Amino acid sequence: MAKGIRDKVAILGMGCAKFGERWDADADNLMVEAYEEAIADAGIETSQIDAAWLSVAFDAMNIGPSGIPLATALRLANVGVTKVENYCASGTDAFRGAVYAVASGAADIALALGVEKLKDTGYGGLPVRSRGTMFDMVGVVGSAPGNFAQLASAYRTHHGVGAADLKRAMAHVSVKSHANGSKNPKAHLRNVIDIETAINAPMIAEPLGLFDCCGVSDGAACAIVTTPEIAKALGKTDLVTVKALQMATSNGWEAQGSGWNGSYSTPPASQRRAPMTRRASPTRASSSV
Numbered sequence: 298m299a300k301g302i303r304d305k306v307a308i309l310g311m312g313c314a315k316f317g318e319r320w321d322a323d324a325d326n327l328m329v330e331a332y333e334e335a336i337a338d339a340g341i342e343t344s345q346i347d348a349a350w351l352s353v354a355f356d357a358m359n360i361g362p363s364g365i366p367l368a369t370a371l372r373l374a375n376v377g378v379t380k381v382e383n384y385c386a387s388g389t390d391a392f393r394g395a396v397y398a399v400a401s402g403a404a405d406i407a408l409a410l411g412v413e414k415l416k417d418t419g420y421g422g423l424p425v426r427s428r429g430t431m432f433d434m435v436g437v438v439g440s441a442p443g444n445f446a447q448l449a450s451a452y453r454t455h456h457g458v459g460a461a462d463l464k465r466a467m468a469h470v471s472v473k474s475h476a477n478g479s480k481n482p483k484a485h486l487r488n489v490i491d492i493e494t495a496i497n498a499p500m501i502a503e504p505l506g507l508f509d510c511c512g513v514s515d516g517a518a519c520a521i522v523t524t525p526e527i528a529k530a531l532g533k534t535d536l537v538t539v540k541a542l543q544m545a546t547s548n549g550w551e552a553q554g555s556g557w558n559g560s561y562s563t564p565p566a567s568q569r570r571a572p573m574t575r576r577a578s579p580t581r582a583s584s585s586v
Contacts, residue, residue, distance in 0.1 A: 302400040306539045307528040309406065309521045310339025316516035317485040324360050324414040325370040327517040331410060332371050335519035340531060343371065346521070347404035349378045352391035352411040360412060367410060386544060387411055388518065393542045395522050400539075405527055412517035442510050446502035453504070464504055468495035471508040485514045545569040 312334025314327045322330070336343065351367035353360045360366055364378030383390040388411035395407035453463045472492055478484035490508060498507035525536055545566040 302396065302542070303540050304525065304538045305400040306396045306522050307525045307533070307536045308539070309341070309523045309528055309531070309533065310335045310337070311518075311520050312336070312338055313483055313518040314516050315483045316514045318416050319414075319515035320416065322515070323417075324366060324412055324517075327414065327515060328367060328370040328410060328412050328519075331412070331517040331519040332408075335408075335521050339521045340533075341406065341521070343373065345406050346373065346376055346408050347406055348395070348398050349373055349376055349408040349410070350381060350391035350394040351378055352381045352383070352387035352409070354384050354387050354413060355382050360414065371410075383544075383546070386546075389542070389544065392520055392522075393544060395520065396539050396542060399522050399524060406521065406523045408519065408521050410517060410519040414515050415513050416515050440502070442502040442505050446505045449504050460504065464496055464506075465492065467504070467509050468492050471495040475508070485512055485516070 312331045314322075314330035319327065349364070349367060349371075351360075351364050362380070364380040367373065367380075368376065368378045379394055381387060381390045381394065388409075391409040391411055395404075395409040398404040398407045449463065449467070452458070453460065458466075469492070472490055472495055475486060475488060475490045479487045479489045481487070495506065495508040498509075500506050501510050522539075523531075525538060528536055547566045
């Protein structure tokens with residue numbers, strides 16, 4: 298019976314590169330930039346890392362189809378590097394691998410690093426890539442704004458939400474995100490916007506406007522994890538520990554028009570994942586991930 302990983306893993310160090318149109322840097326530079334901040338935050342040496350995970354959304358064109366780019370960029374001698382590709386959940390998947398390695402006792406200290414170098418691909422956004430023979434028949438012309446616009450429209454219809462009300466609700470998310478970005482010197486977009494600016498922005502895929510869509514950025518982020526015992530031995534206090542990690546991956550049947558919840562307004566993978574995370578919620582006050 299699964300017993301969970303709550304409080305078995307602590308975050309030892311974190312770091313990230315500056316995000317944006319990084320024409321000045323290649324993927325290796327971005328990985329090193331994020332790693333150097335994380336290793337300094339952790340207060341350890343590279344030789345103390347037992348295992349590493351490299352994540353990219355989906356890639357065989359600008360990072361490479363193996364774990365070698367990370368091993369080379371960070372000079373990880375004799376460290377096993379696992380490459381993961383899981384679209385928007387890739388960073389989480391790399392972090393999950395590192396956390397599980399520590400929680401299982403397979404590694405004392407593990408590293409997870411995600412990187413993207415999208416501005417050099419020649420695309421204006423994430424390129425459409427094959428996900429197998431079936432997907433090419435049902436989703437060959439899909440795009441992130443187009444797909445999520447359909448979700449927003451389905452949600453509006455299923456729950457009887459007015460178009461103006463939904464647009465204003467989404468605008469609050471954009472305003473919040475830009476406000477947070479304005480405080481982060483490493484953020485790509487640092488302009489503060491107001492509700493009306495978000496609502497009246499050019500439409501990208503109705504009902505998603507310009508500020509409802511993600512920018513295309515180059516960047517990298519890195520996390521180093523270990524056990525709470527090792528973290529304390531290294532002098533760390535006020536530990537941030539992992540409470541739960543859940544991931545649900547679809548086999549793609551939703552894209553075939555199977556109906557989901559009858560309205561296409563709630564992705565089934567999210568429904569399956571959320572209850573598992575709630576069951577692992579903390580029972581005491583503590584920082585959590």
